[in-house]
Amino acid sequence: MDETLRNIGENLDRLCTVTVRPQGTGQAVIRHLYDAAREKLRDPLTMLAAQRLLGVLRPGEAVMIATGAGIEDFLPAGETDGPLGAAAMAWALANGAGAIPVFVTEAEYVENVAATALAAGLGRRDFDAARRVPGTCVVLPFPADDTAEPVARQYVDRYQPQAIIAIEKLGPNAVGVAHTATGLPTGKSRARAEAIFDLAASCDILTVGIGDNGNEIGCGTVIDAVRKYKEHGAVCRCPCGQGIATRVATDVLVLAGTSNWGGYGVAAALAASLGRPELLHSADVERFMLQECVRTGAADGSSGRHTLSVDGTPGIVQTSMLEMMRAVITIGLQPPRKRPF
Numbered sequence: 001m002d003e004t005l006r007n008i009g010e011n012l013d014r015l016c017t018v019t020v021r022p023q024g025t026g027q028a029v030i031r032h033l034y035d036a037a038r039e040k041l042r043d044p045l046t047m048l049a050a051q052r053l054l055g056v057l058r059p060g061e062a063v064m065i066a067t068g069a070g071i072e073d074f075l076p077a078g079e080t081d082g083p084l085g086a087a088a089m090a091w092a093l094a095n096g097a098g099a100i101p102v103f104v105t106e107a108e109y110v111e112n113v114a115a116t117a118l119a120a121g122l123g124r125r126d127f128d129a130a131r132r133v134p135g136t137c138v139v140l141p142f143p144a145d146d147t148a149e150p151v152a153r154q155y156v157d158r159y160q161p162q163a164i165i166a167i168e169k170l171g172p173n174a175v176g177v178a179h180t181a182t183g184l185p186t187g188k189s190r191a192r193a194e195a196i197f198d199l200a201a202s203c204d205i206l207t208v209g210i211g212d213n214g215n216e217i218g219c220g221t222v223i224d225a226v227r228k229y230k231e232h233g234a235v236c237r238c239p240c241g242q243g244i245a246t247r248v249a250t251d252v253l254v255l256a257g258t259s260n261w262g263g264y265g266v267a268a269a270l271a272a273s274l275g276r277p278e279l280l281h282s283a284d285v286e287r288f289m290l291q292e293c294v295r296t297g298a299a300d301g302s303s304g305r306h307t308l309s310v311d312g313t314p315g316i317v318q319t320s321m322l323e324m325m326r327a328v329i330t331i332g333l334q335p336p337r338k339r340p341f
Ligand SMILES: [Zn+2]
Pocket: 177, 179, 183, 185, 236, 237, 238, 239, 240, 241, 242, 243
């Protein structure tokens, strides 16, 4: 890995792993999970994800992005964490690598993910039109029942994704039960996206996971650390008793204080790698995405309220994180200069 990009990646990782949580919700967990991931993957995680993605994506080919976390009563159209990070990466990959983003999410969240992607500046088409029209994406429902495996096969055959990304997408534990971060089983509407990742692993498609608790697809890469450090990681609050740590691993895992920030970190790393800082979305777009995500039903995952916030932090924190990342890549890419004083 190029030394400049490595340094930028280290700083993007530091930014996106900042933890802003109340007492008792695991303020130190992400630091431990991050250390475990670095031990395994060596390189800065955001930059590693970007480099691996750019290594396999070709113009006109699909990149599949799974997102969507909710629970029927409290988050019936999903939450504000996930869709924005997914859309930010999709924008950078579409405009930087010519990839066609194919989002998969719960049928109930399709409108929400599509509205967020549109707010990012992406058009929405069917796949054939998306191949002809630059800067467009596809948004598909993914099943929550036993048809997940055949549909995963159908999607992979049809769209031939070169890489598959999960961001804030809950995955099952070793006995097949997926849990919320508080140790309770997820609702019946959870799209069983692990079927896509299991298939990708069996046919050697690059996979990237982004998570902020340890129960998200990708965190199986550091399952021992999740079981050790995350409350309910090894013992959940449901009859399965096997903990919230997911079994689903990915080739690259990005950890973040809020999953969206991990997505922005990967987008920033993509922008830096391509020498095009403008590929990281603007603060205006960030605000618009959050408004559209909430307007179409998403709620803050920490409160269940339909407010302009993500995981308990207000919109200004999201744009501040974004601007810090932008400074890291734009200034970090500038050539060396001597001060005249
Ligand atoms: Zn359980």
